[in-house]
Amino acid sequence: MLKQFFIICSGADTDILEDCSKGEQNKYAGIGATVFFTALMAAIAGSYALYTVFDNLFTAIFFGCIWGLLIFNLDRYIVSTIKKTGNIIDELIQASPRIVLAVIIAIVISKPLELKIFEKEINQVLLEEKNQLTLNNKAQIAEQYTPNIEALKNDITALQNEVDTKEAEVNQLYDTYIAEAEGTAGTNLVGKGPVYKEKREKHDALLAELQELKADNKAKIKAAESEIAQLQTDYETQVTDTQPIINSFDGLMARVNALGRLPWLPSLFIFLLFLAIETSPILAKLLSPKGAYDLKLEDQEDMLKTNVAQNKNQRALLLKTDNTINDRIYTDIEQEEELYNHKRKVARELMQLQADAFFKNQKKIL
Structure with missing residues (x-):
């Protein structure tokens, strides 16, 4: 049950993954676990940051959970959209926007936890600032x-x-x-x-x-x-x-500014830790070899692309053939006398009816 949950968190196609080996399933379960725990830490960090703003525990927890779900959805999307092509340059180009996004998420997640970790030092800096402000x-x-x-x-x-x-x-x-x-x-x-x-x-x-x-x-x-x-x-x-x-x-901004006055090296290591956690699912997919899941997914996508292309070509040929046949049919019946007489009779009756209707309308007006 837990393994299946983590596989869902990884964004992998569970139907394809069921036919793969246990090792392949474990790989994606590990990626999903990383995504899940990253979102969990984001929820904790967001709750703490919002608590410093609202000073209300329930409000902070509620919006912190929403923030965690947002990070979970972003991470899951990032991991699920990276496709293994076998060409490391193409994969890096494909993953570069997602890595940039992961860096931004890592900064957002790490900063509130830095505020909590260095809370005593930040309080000391704030006390000095308050005394000076006084x-x-x-x-x-x-x-x-x-x-x-x-x-x-x-x-x-x-x-x-x-x-x-x-x-x-x-x-x-x-x-x-x-x-x-x-x-x-x-x-x-x-x-x-x-x-x-x-x-x-x-x-x-x-x-x-x-x-x-x-x-x-x-x-x-x-x-x-x-x-x-x-x-x-x-x-x-x-x-x-x-x-x-x-x-x-x-408040939050005052604490962030106070954190900036502390030595930067500990904050850098904490940021690098969260950056490693945030980018680990992406790096795991980039560094892992092309497995059975990737091959089956590629085969399924190629099959769908081929089917769509075939249907499109068949519809185009069908339309072209139908137009050619219609042109031939109307060309053949163009000189038929019987069709001409019938259409002439129908047109004459229609014009008579239109003339009668026009006469009745003019008579009503007069």
Whole structure:
């Protein structure tokens, strides 16, 4: 039962193969087994690849099975259409398009399995890329908020410097009127004279301005600090909102790109392995000698071609003979008087009937 199943997988004509030797049957059973297991691996690889896309096990298995059946049908077609002619050059020319197709199938099959085999290494590469993306994302978002924050900080510094400048002026006036009172500067007279009072009044006026300036600048600084805090909160919120996008950066294309950053030699060997598996049925047919199955199949096809050619020639000769006979028959009866009189009578009756019918139609119209 299993042997018969693999023979069907090989695409061979089971009716012809039944009359062949056991060795010939085993050869095609081996080719069919290769086709079957290649399709099975394609289904597994396709399921894994689709699982990374849909993240749903049942969906991945369903479409993976469809992919496996597609590969099975292609492989079976490729193997079944290669005919043994005994000329290796003709066979290679015949198989070259199929070998190219086998290479493409091998690439498609091997890539998802490479992703699974090197999953840990790919995860490490993706982690590094995610970390870099996180840093880049924070830097890009910061570019939207940093200029405003820096401008507000500069405003705060300017407001603070304005207060400090005014406070320095007040302190200088304080030292001036104290020195006047002590007699160490100004008029050098000890006591609170008119000059002292003038300087004291000037100091008090500037001190009142300082107090007012402190109150105004404090309110402005508080508003600026509040705005800075809001900008920083918005920055953190945007970073938090965009982080899930970076965390989900592990789709099929991202993994394929990450695989490309790994050393190429292991991937090459895996590809060559699947290429050998995929092309093994074709190579088996090319390298195997022309067997009994090939001879019987060729004989059956030649027999059919001969039969078709004979039927075609017979139909052509039959048509030619029939035309010749008809030409002779009509030539012989062309001069017969009896046939002429009969056809003349029939034509006369037909014309009379047509004239009567035309008269009736014209009468109805009038």
